[in-house]
Amino acid sequence: MANNDIATRAPESDAQEQAEAPAEQSVFPGDTRAQEGPSMGEHCTSDRPTPSGEAPTGDLTRIGGVECYVAKPADYPHAPSKLLLLLTGGTGVKSTNNQLQADKYASEGFLVVMPDQFDNDPAPNSVDMTEISQEASWLESIKLRTAEGIKSFMIDMWLARHTPEKVLPVLHKVIEGAKEEFADAVANGGGVYGVGYCFGAKYILVLAGEHPDTIAWGPAAPKDEEQGTINKEPVLKAGAVAHPTMLTKEDLVAVKSPVYFAAVENDPMLSEEDVLTPGRRAMETNKVEHEIQVFSGVPHGFAVYGDYEDSKIKQSQAQAFGQMLGWIQSH
Template sequence: MADNEVATRAPESDAQETPQKEAEGSAIPGDTKAQEGPSMGEHCVTDRPTPSGEVPTGELTKLGDVDVYIAKPSDYPHAPSKLLLLLTGGTGMQSKNNQLQADKYASEGYLVVMPDQFAGNPAPTIAIDEPENKDFSWLESSKLKIAEAAKSFRIDMWLAYHTPEKVLPLLHKVIEAAKEEFADAIANGGGIYGVGYCFGARYILILAGEHSDTALWGQEQPKDEEQGGAKKEPLLKVGAVAHPTMVTKDELEAVKAPVYIAAVKDDSLFSEEDVLTPGRRTLEKNTVEHEVKVFEGVPHGFAVYGDYDDAKIKQDQAQAFAEMLGWIQSH
C-alpha cells in the first residue's frame, strides 16, 4: 500500500467564504466547521467553470430504463474496451463538466457509463449574491446568513430523499442492463470498474463492498436471509474515489474490492478520525488491497473536472485523475 500524507489544513471549499470572521476553529480563511448530520458543501452542488472550447462527445440514452450518459473510445467496438461505471457529485449526469470527465476516461480506452443516480433531480443550486462592499452592515450580514441557512436546508432536504434505498436500486438496474448491452466490455475487463466523486464516491465504495441487505441492491430479500444471512458480494472488480461524502465507517470497512481513495486533509465531509482511519485499519486487517492519498491545500471537490485559477489545485486535480486512472488500469 502506498500512502502519502501531509499535515497542512485545507479549505473546505474555495467557494465557501464567510463575509466576516472565519468559522470558529478554522486555520485558513474560507474554511468552515463541519455541520451536524449529513450534508454537502458548495463544491458538491456547483460546477467549476468549464474549460474554454471543450464540448462533451458522448451520448445521452437509457440503460435499464434509467437515463445514462455513455462515452465510448473512438475505436469501440472494433477494438476491445473495459466497462467503467462513473458516479458523480450532486451536479449529476447533465453537468457538462461531469460529461467531460467521462470523456477523459473514454479517451483512455474505457467504455464509460454515467447514470442519473438522482432520477432527474440533481442537487439544488441556489445563487447567493454577496454585496459588492465587503464592509457588510449588520442587516446585510444577517440577510446573507439567512440565505446560506436556506440553501443548506434545501440541500439537506434533497439529501434526505436521495438515500441508499433510492439510489442503489437505480444503480443495480443500470449494472444489470450493462451486463447485457456491453457484455463484451465486461468480459474483456474481467468485471466492472468504478470511479466516483463526492456523493457518487460513497456509492462506489458501497458497490465495492460486501453487504447483507440485498434489498438495497434492487432485489427482494430472500426469506432465509431476513435475519441477516448470506452477504452480497461486491458488484465492482475495482474502485477509485475522490473526496467521498457521507461515507460511514461500516461502509468503508465492508469494502472487499481493491480501492484507491483521494482524500483531502482535514475534510469535515470525510472524517479522517471517525471514518478514514478506522476504515483503513479494517482494510489492512482484511488484507484488502488499497491505496490512500491525502492532498493538502486543496478544497474538497478539487478532483472534479473544472477550471481553477490556482495552479496548485490544477496540478493536484490532474494528479488525482492520473492516479485514479493508473489504479484501475493496474487491475
Template sequence: MADEEVATKAPESDAQQQNLFPGDTPTQQGPSMGEHCTTDRPTPSGEVPTGEISKLGNVDCYITKPSDYPHSPSKLLLLLTGGTGVKSKNNQLQADKYAAEGFLVVMPDQFDGDPAPSASTTTTAESGTSLLEQFKLRTAETAKSFLIDMWLARHTPEKVLPLLHKVTEGAKEEFADAIANGEGIYAVGYCFGAKYVLILAGEHPDTIGWGQAPAKDEEQGTIKKAPIIKAGAIAHGTLVEVEDIEGVKVPVTIAAVEDDPVFPDEIREAGKKALEKNKIEHEIQVYSGVPHGFAVLGQYEDRKIQDAQRSAFGQMLGWLQAH
C-alpha cells in the same frame, strides 16, 4: 500503503474551508455537503462532450466510448457523480477523459432527474455591509441549507441503489463485451457518488432493497451478494461512514483532502485501519491545501490546484488500469 502528502496550498482552499453550507456546524461527523458537491467550476475553454445521453435499464445515462470501440477491446467503467449530476458538462467531460483512456463509460442519472440545488450564492457577508444586508444573506443561506437537507432526504441508498442496480444489469446486456474484457465492472465516484462506489464494492444482503431485512437461507444463514464491481476509485467522499469502508471487499484507491470537514480525517484513518485489517488492497493519497471537490473537472486559477487535479485523475486512472 502509507498516505502520500501532496503539497498544493492554494488561496481558494482557505476560503473554501470556511465556505460551508449555512447551518453546518463542524461536529465529529462534519457537514453533510460542501459547495463543490453541488456547483460546477467554470468549464475548460473549448471542450465539448462527445458522448450522448440514452437509456440503460430504463435509467438516463451519459454514455461515452473510446474512439475505436468496438473495433478495439474496452472495459466498462461506472462513473458516479457529485450533486451536479449527469447533465453537468464538466461531469460529461470527466467521463470523456476516461473514455479517451480506453474505458466505455456509463454515467447514470442517480438522482432520477433531480440534481442538487445550486450552492453558488455567496455565503459570507463582506465587511461594510449593512445589518439588513447581512440578515438577508443569512436568511438566504438558511434557506439554501434547508433545500440541500431536503434534497439529501430524497436521495438515500434506498432510492439510489435500485437505480444503480438497473443500470448495471442493463450494462450486462448492452455492453457484455466490455464487461467480459475487463472481467467485471469498474467504478469511479466523486463526492456523493463516492459513497455508492464503496457500497457497490462490498458484500451486502440486498443492494436493491437496501435497509430491508437480509434474505436468509435456513441451512446457509444470511445470504450475502458478491460485490457488484471489480475495483473502485473515489475522490473526496460525501456522507461516507466508517461502515462503508469496512464493508469493501475489492481493491480501492482514495483521493482525500486533508482537514476535509465533509470527509473527516478520523473517518479516513478508521477506514484505512479497516482496509488493512481486512487485507483489502488499497491506496490512499491525501492532498493538502485544496478544497473538497478539487478532483472534479473544472477550472481553477491556482496552478497548484490544477496540478493536484491532474494528479488525482492520474491516481484514479492508474488504479483502474492496473486492476
C-alpha cells in the same frame, strides 16, 4: 497507506472555511437540520467554470430505464474496451464538467456509463458566501446569510430524498442493463470498474463491498435458514474514489474489491478519526488491496473536473485523475 501531501494554497476552499463557522440553525422556527454534522459542501453542488473550448462528445441515453451519459472510446467497438461506471457529485449527469470527466476516461479506453442517480433531481446550488463583500450593508449581509441558510436546509431535504434505499436500486438497474448492452466490454475487463466523486464516491465503495443488508440489495435478498441473509459479493472488480461525502465506517469495513482513495487533508465532509482511520484499519485487517492518498491544501471537491485559477490546484486535480485512472487500468 500512501500519503502525498501537496503544498498548495487554495483560496477557493470554501468548504473548509464554512466548516469552521458555527453550525447554522434552520431558518424556519421549530425546524432542525435534517442531517447531523456536515452534509454537502459548495463543491458538491456547484460546478467550477468549464475549461475554455471544451465540449462533451458522449450521448444521453437510457440504460435499464435510467437516463445515462455514455462516453465511448473513439475506436470502439473495433478496439476492445472496458466498462466503467462513473458516479458524480450532486451536480449530476447533465453537468458539462461531469460529462467532460466521463469523456476523459473514455479517451483512455474505457466505455463510460454515468447514470442519473438522482432521477432528474440534482442538488440545489449553494449560495457563494464570498459574495458578501466588506462594503455590503448590514441588511444585504443578513439577506445573503438567510439565503444560505435556506439553501442549506434545501440540501438537507434533497439528501433525505436520495438515500441508499432510493439510489442503490437505480444503480443496480443501470449496471445490469449495461452488462447486457456492453457485454463485450465487461468480458474484456473481466468485470465492471467504478470511479466516484463526492456523493457518488460513497456508492462506488458500497458497490465494491460485500453486504448482507437488504438496503444495499433490495427487498428480495436471499436468506439461508441456518446462516441468515446471504452476503452478496461486490459488484465492482475495482474502484477509485475522490473525497466522498456521507461515508460511514461501515461502508469501508464492507469493502472487498481493490480501491484507491483520493482524500483531502482535514476534509470537513469526512471524519478522519471516526471514518477514514478505522476504515483503513479494517481494510488492512481484511487484507483488502487499497491505497489512500492525502492531498493537502486543496478544497473538498478539487478532483471534480473544472477550471481553477490556482495552478497548483490544477496540478492536484490532474494528479488525482492520473492516480485514479492508473488504479483501474492496473486492476
